[in-house]
Amino acid sequence: MPNLQQSSQIKSKERVAQRGEVFTAEREVNAMLDLVENECLRPDSRFLEPACGDGNFLSAILKRKLAELRRKYKKSPRDYEKQSIVAIGSLYGVDIMNDNVLACRERLFSIWNEEYTAHCKAEACDETRKAAKFIISRNIINGNALTLMCVDADGKDTSAPIVFSEWSLISGTQMQRSDYTMSDLLTYNDTSVENGMGNLFALSEDQKEEGGIFLRRYITHYKKVQDYGE
Ligand SMILES: C[S@@+](CC[C@H](N)C(=O)[O-])C[C@H]1O[C@@H](n2cnc3c(N)ncnc32)[C@H](O)[C@@H]1O
Numbered sequence: 001m002p003n004l005q006q007s008s009q010i011k012s013k014e015r016v017a018q019r020g021e022v023f024t025a026e027r028e029v030n031a032m033l034d035l036v037e038n039e040c041l042r043p044d045s046r047f048l049e050p051a052c053g054d055g056n057f058l059s060a061i062l063k064r065k066l067a068e069l070r071r072k073y074k075k076s077p078r079d080y081e082k083q084s085i086v087a088i089g090s091l092y093g094v095d096i097m098n099d100n101v102l103a104c105r106e107r108l109f110s111i112w113n114e115e116y117t118a119h120c121k122a123e124a125c126d127e128t129r130k131a132a133k134f135i136i137s138r139n140i141i142n143g144n145a146l147t148l149m150c151v152d153a154d155g156k157d158t159s160a161p162i163v164f165s166e167w168s169l170i171s172g173t174q175m176q177r178s179d180y181t182m183s184d185l186l187t188y189n190d191t192s193v194e195n196g197m198g199n200l201f202a203l204s205e206d207q208k209e210e211g212g213i214f215l216r217r218y219i220t221h222y223k224k225v226q227d228y229g230e
Contacts, residue, residue: 019097019155023053029060040064043087044168046200050145052093055104058140059111062091066115077120081128082173085222088112088132089167089175092200093140094182096155101142108136127223134226138165148183163215166201167225175222177229179215188213 008023015021039045040061049057065087073080091108095101112132116124124132141162143150149157162182170176180201189202218228 015097021053021097021100024056026056026060029056033057033060033064041068043069043083044090046090046092048092048094048164048200050094052095052104052140053097053100055093055107055140058091058093058104059107062087062108062111063115065090066112066119070115070119080119081116081124082169082222084112084116085128085131085135085175086167086169089135089139089165091139092164094143094145094162095140096142096144096151098142098151098153098155101140105133105136105140108140109133125223130226131223135165135167143182148181148186164200169222170219173221173223174219175225177218177225179217179229180213181215184213 009025010016010022033040039047041064043065047058047061049055052058066084069080069083069087073083088108093101093104095104109132113124113129123129141150141164143162144155144157145162147157148162150160150162152158163179164182164185166176166178166180168176168178178201185200189200216229218225220228
């Protein structure tokens, strides 16, 4: 008798042997997320899944965040839209397998897109959809979480470091994108209690500006993030 739960958690014996690819079951994902229940409700609380596969944790977190936004912004599709883009921008993943990265990006976008249509009773406009796709493509990275480098189609390190963008709404509809290498974030990350344990971008302003940590910054309308930088 095949074990159904096991078969949905494994794609092939080769992938398990080569990359340790065993996906976490939904029940375990939700039990773990229940431990950080409140963080999963805030649109701007950031999560990094360093070996994200096709996004079992990230997609469950996104669903929780969007459910909360739906409850909070019942009568305001505009606020829902803006905050749902913040929620998308709060989720980061790295995986060495390109097919997993593509599946994870597609999955996050579909969840966001379907929820948007259900809540706003209309499809998002092209610009907003492009913004959501762009942010997801920057946040879910085909890379090696051990060497902190991007990888090629064969999973081999390239010369490009993994770079994460910090997305923050700075006023009204203005979104700021600040780029940092994952290596610098891990080196200079301040995990003191005041900064929140494990807050990926918990660097002091001095740390951000000094020592070449900070790479580049763009500020634009949240619907136009795709028009600046790659
Ligand atoms: C055990 S699976 C977990 C997937 C997902 N986090 C989950 O819980 O369902 C491990 C994942 O790590 C990826 N992986 C293996 N080595 C990696 C590395 N050095 N850097 C990034 N991802 C890696 C594999 O491709 C696989 O998708």
